[in-house]
Amino acid sequence: MPHRLHLETFGPVHALPILHYRLEFAQLVRQAVEHVKPDCIALELPPTLEAPFLRGVRRLPEISVLHYETAARAGRGETVYLLVEPADPLAEAARLALERAIPLRCVDVDTDSYPRHDEALPDPYAVQRLGLAPYYAEYRQAAAVPPGPEDRRRERGMAFRLQQLAKEYGRILFLCGMYHLERVKAEYGLPQAAPLERLRRSGVTLCNLHPDSCREVLGEFPFLSAVYELRRGPLPAEPADDSAGLRKRFSAFELVAGGKREVPEAEVLRRAIERSARHVGREGEFPDRQRCILRLFQEAARHYRQETGEPVHLWQKRAFFRFARNYALVNGMLLPDLFQLLAAARGCLDDNFAYAFWRLATCYPWQQVAADLPTITISPEELWGGARRIRFRPREKRHKGLSPLGFLKRKREKRPGEWLEGFDDPAVCSYPPEDVVIEEYGRFLKQKGALQLSEELSRTEPFTASLLDGIDLRETLRNLADGRIYVREQQRAKGGVGGVVVIFDDDRNNVKFPYRMTWLGEHDQESDMAFYATPPPDNVVGPGICRCEYGGFLLCYPPRRMMDVWHDPDYAFARSKAEVLLLAALDYSVEKHVVYVAARPPRSAFRLLAARLGKQIVYLPLGSLSPPKLKQLRVFHILHGHGKREIAADYIW
Template structure:
């Protein structure tokens, strides 16, 4: 395997060099125990913490905090609280856990000091072990660390650990020693020479164990909780992969809704837990080291799925590409191969939006087993309590629009079902209609696209010539600057476009698989200010938001002027040769347009065959790339609501968000 194990052997001691609190090394400890089958495991922790530490190990996968207070070094110095996080992805924790599970003697052999200095070491990215293997990784670390001179406290600890290993060597034949790679080379040197028993504390007062508050897990764990949860689940038999059943996050209410012949509240924790379980099988083979890069990829995919269900917007391929490029470059600026949790959050907010970043944060920081209630006291910690500094990031997820003077928490008062299935009773009316405020928005955008299309036609037919007798429609600065060497001024003449725009086609998704937008509908305008409309969208029964009110998402739509003329385009046999829904809408636009031009907005232009059809009808297709329009405006435009009965228009404002 690329992450093959390497052990440094001296006497009966087989030492595995590790970086603390890194998932890759926790997995290597598992491999070492399975291969070596040791009769004793030694870890780099002092025996004064043994009782509380083992109790914390027994609580896993619930995360614990071991706390004690150091004595001040002088009268001017204050006592300090030391916190040791007992989390699954730490190699020392994994070694102790395996010792308890397999009934292997466990020894804590470090020296307990009060005045050990805080080291700020530039450590290599632990992901390199996945590619290079532990031996190459450790050799490079030793080569780089040779110039660093150890302090007195380091030498004291290392001689103490060498002394304990010498004593244990007389009792055991295979000792697995889990040690930080910064100390291992010197411990090997001290081991071959007799060592005296070090001066150290034999007992420490006020060693306490706390349950870590779930909110603290989001900030202070060395490995982000999504990665730790996957490591924890892969310790045993891989769980069955849950089905993708449409559960989604709902940030407004901190709960989830599922309607399957009724309605029931689904805790957010359940949906997040299923996302973790679903990812567990996709980050490496059974028994293999979880690939940190694949974990980040699965985290992105699961977040994108929730984001789409939550906002109605997909994460586009260019956003996905930008996210991983941004995150990679951000990591390289800090000398790492892969981004950390904060860097991925910054990439999510920058490359998608705040809603996506917030969904990313909730999933990545979710700990499935952590609860506030516990058999031991619960403690709330912040990064400042453990580390020298912290980084902050803010999310501003977009909520429901608020009018002047309304409370920013008004969305919390949105009506909910009083009993399961109450909203389904509102679907007793077979006639359907639209929500008028959304009609105004889409008609206004249709007028904007007509103007944009006419302007584009005018620019295509404009004529530029050198200034002679008339300024025509003004100076063309671009052409003048391009030919500045001629010393002449160029002027532009805009040709008048004959005929207007009679149809607008907007395609958000071509739905080539013909499964994402199965709902087909043709609507007639209710009055002279509305156009006829045909569209394909998500099924109304997928997202019920009120009594007789469904929330849908356009895959594409057609607006045709003037109204009251359009038949059902989806059952028209004249369009049977179309290859997809988008081509049906374009054919209908050409068929029903009384004007000479039809605007077609999509990610890619229509087939050249359709330009021939348009020419035979004496019309022209004006193509506008979807990417040239405002993504914010398109996002708002794409979501709409279907009301089952005109009477629902009076109450729709309480349920539409």
């Protein structure tokens, strides 16, 4: 790792070139203070703003915004905003000066007519890898915006004040924007006069930033600022991993105790930030932006799984970071910003994950509406002159014609333990509307498997005497140079599809889906079913009604033939529950083909076993099916007694 710090020295002045509101430069300020051990710290701020700015610094980690009106030009004035946030190098320098009792001076010139510069700056993360010296050298070569009269006026004023400070202090640490530093250094070597400037500015107001605005207007998005703030001092204790999340579920024991003690959302997000702060680098090191983004993704994936029950798969993680990287490179950056990360989250996973990602990325635990200052709400357009907008819609199950607040009418326990009184019937049964859905999907998988078999048996050949089943346009275009037409012959697979096995999770450790059951079809249009799932007592949603999630299931038609496959000694050699279901499908299927849907194909030994039984396994990758449909299928309900079917609709949402 190269030495990242670089200081421009002239006289007793040690100047640190910075970019405002960037995490990497706030870290360099701390290194510069340790290296220089200054007698005085000079900031690129006008003295007229020093008092309110320092008050905002003393409020940190609560974020403040300083604002005032400029003098009217062309008939109207302009509102100027200055954020005081942890990841800003000027705020970090002022905090260090206050903590270590180092004299602090503001040396800039107060002006009303300073223009806005829009520069295409290189990614500040390059400083983390290359160091500040080559970064600053490249910046000086690429800087193309010529200085205006106000720039020259400010630079001469800063040079004059540094000359005055040099008479009083031996070592001065000067924080200056890269755009101005080279010319300030040149002006320092020349005689300078006191600048003609405003000595006092009225109407300067310091306000508390509203938490909602905090999510949108900070220079660094709130998660980064919060991690940086936590790593400034002693790291907090590792939060207990009690799997506390935002998902609403009740177990039988919790119902007896009066319901689950839900952890507030703010507390869950705070724990995630504290956990991240401990894992983005060794103690004493400052956070690396790339590691922070990785931890943000991991914590968002944890919340996503707690809320939806769906894990973030490795291929989704790979697609997310590849998309975000390419999006950043297209815009000339090394690492993506928050907008690009949200676009990747929505595109590579879904809107629910994008919402979980946004909620954590924009969480800043210390910001509150109630504060010792007036609270102000500002928009990105007011502060930065523009904004990029992204929309995502977390999916919530609604029924047409009902109020979107219909979930408020859902029945709840009137007293602790009321729902446990519904578990008086030892028999269990399914919920018929869910049976219809899963049977229809089973028929769909059978058709898809038969179509795949037909595709495998089809053949293409050059046209000679017969068109067979039609012209194969794809093959004809692929061999256009030959000047021949290709035709395709479709061959129907012999034998139908008898069994369907769908594996969502292998659960080889038997931890997540320990509940196993074999159900017989109740009528001629319903298949026999074997499955493994989450334990019913873990999620009681009504009297004698439990919500479960499949780890995997088997559908086999015709019904009323299947024995208890989980205790069949013929399947004792199976290594996992998924293999038990596949063996049962091969054993009970009256048709030649069995459809097997999983993340990975079965072992080759099963294909040999199927061939000996005169069967064939048709493998469909789980990723080739619709994720929203699979999410819908995974959830089902177990009712304790047929009588619960009459009231189940009141509790199943």
